[in-house]
Amino acid sequence: MSRPVGTTAHRGHSKAAALFLVDAERAAWHDRSLWFMRQKRDLGTALPEWESLRLAGSALKAHALSRLADLLEEFERRATASGVVVHWARDAAEHNAIVLGILHTAGVTRVSKSKSMLTEECGLNPFLEARGIEVVDTDLGERIVQLAKEPPSHIVIPAIHWKREEIGALFHRTMGTPAGETSPDALAAAARVHLRDALMNAGAGITGANALVAETGGVVVCTNEGNADLGMHSAPIHIVCVGIEKIVATRNDLGVLLRLLARSGTGQPVTAYTTHVTSPRPGAAMHVVLVDNGRTRRLADEAMRTALHCIRCGACLNTCPVYRRSGGYSYRHVIQGPIGAILAPAVGLVAPLAL
């Protein structure tokens, strides 16, 4: 008799979900917040060509993955020719060591960082902090969870589980905003001042990347806050940390992905900032760290390789009735929700209790 594997595997998630649901009112609020995102996505994706756009996106990812080595080397050649230093990391440990090496060589002790699930996956922040380097996450949601010493609970909206009254109290404690201040405008203004200091005085700016384009050797970063731009343009060193599955062949392919990304995530036609970087600024240095960390193992697995088509839009989290009612932490994965359950085993950082 074969063992029913589903039952014990569920227990970790189930227990965490039960805890999340103890505060029924808060859980209902979480569900409504995410459903609101799902509705924004429905409105933003109501295009006649939407489903064919999705198919095109999947096809171009399949194409890029089928030529992964060639495209990555093409990217490396072009980026190198433009003055970018390209590094290859087999796993999280190599990635962290490469970043630390760049910072040590330049004598950097303060780093600003824009949103990057890859660095979460690699545990970069605790690694650098343990070695005396101060890291400030500059995406507002990420800064909130960083100040609270929490990981993101959603890949696109890291602090979706925080209420503004709680953010007001957190900012009062950490930034000295007036007690009881809960106005989003006032809190955002305080965060702007606080983050600008970190952005302008960092020795290096670390960013993730939403795509790498082989034919241009370019890196593409999408944000709504412009924090990645400030970080990469004000620090003397820009370090891009990126998973190798983010490569696409051409700028035309990129156009399809960018149309899919923000619409699926938040219903926006495009993010407020879409930045294309192909070379370091004069007098500055730019590094790109290409990270495998289980991705080629996933690629070799025929049944599971389409998981690498994921563009990290977060739409599956917003629509998942279980995620909405159990919260991001119930999964104990860096990438939460349905796609996380598929991606996490390949990365090898999974707690065995997780869903």
Place this chain on the structure above:
Amino acid sequence: MRVALAVPCYVDQLRPQAARATLTLLRRLGCEVSLAFDAPCCGQPMFNAGVVTAARAAAENWVRASAPFDAIVMPSGSCTHHVRHHLPPFLGGEAAGHAANVTFELCEFIAGPLGTPTLVGRFPHRVAMHLGCHAQRGLRLGGSSELHQPISGPMHALLSGLDGLTLVPLDRPDECCGFGGSFAVGEPEVSAVMGRDKLTDVIAHGAEVLVSSDPSCLLHLEAIAAHNGTTLRTLHVAELLEEATR
């Protein structure tokens, strides 16, 4: 056409009236129905839990029982989905392909092979419709909101055609009710909250009756409704259609 009634295990044990209503309704529509189909379970619960040996035994038995028939009709979208989409790759072979091709969920059988897209009947009530996830997204027996489709499909058509019946719109018409088979056992708290939320949506829109083509969803929702002391009437679509066409 040699048509057989299949009674899924949990319908047999927990909601036999849905099977009786299916039989009465099909006969009323002029269909000769054999009661000789003798497989008690398609094996889905074991399959989903990864209990391969038991799942295979049940599936092989189902395939064997299917051989003599041109259509096997079930009051369950979930079991139909398992037979149609899982058995051929699981077992392989022509017999499994035949079983997959001839197994139908009740509403899709009435509207499709039986050629009766609308029924003459009367049901003067405000009704909320719930499609199970397997019927909705597995069998595509209804449109999906994430694909920008209206809720449609055979159950919707059969219900909308009845005199006096008002289908109430829901805020989240295709959200899962939270049952999910063994999901309800492994994740009881999330499952129950999803069921409560579904009922809240149904009741908030003034429905008197909740109807589903899946008895498993009804099992879950009925238990929560009873626990909460609501007066909502829950019916399997076979029971509703049988009552409406008397």
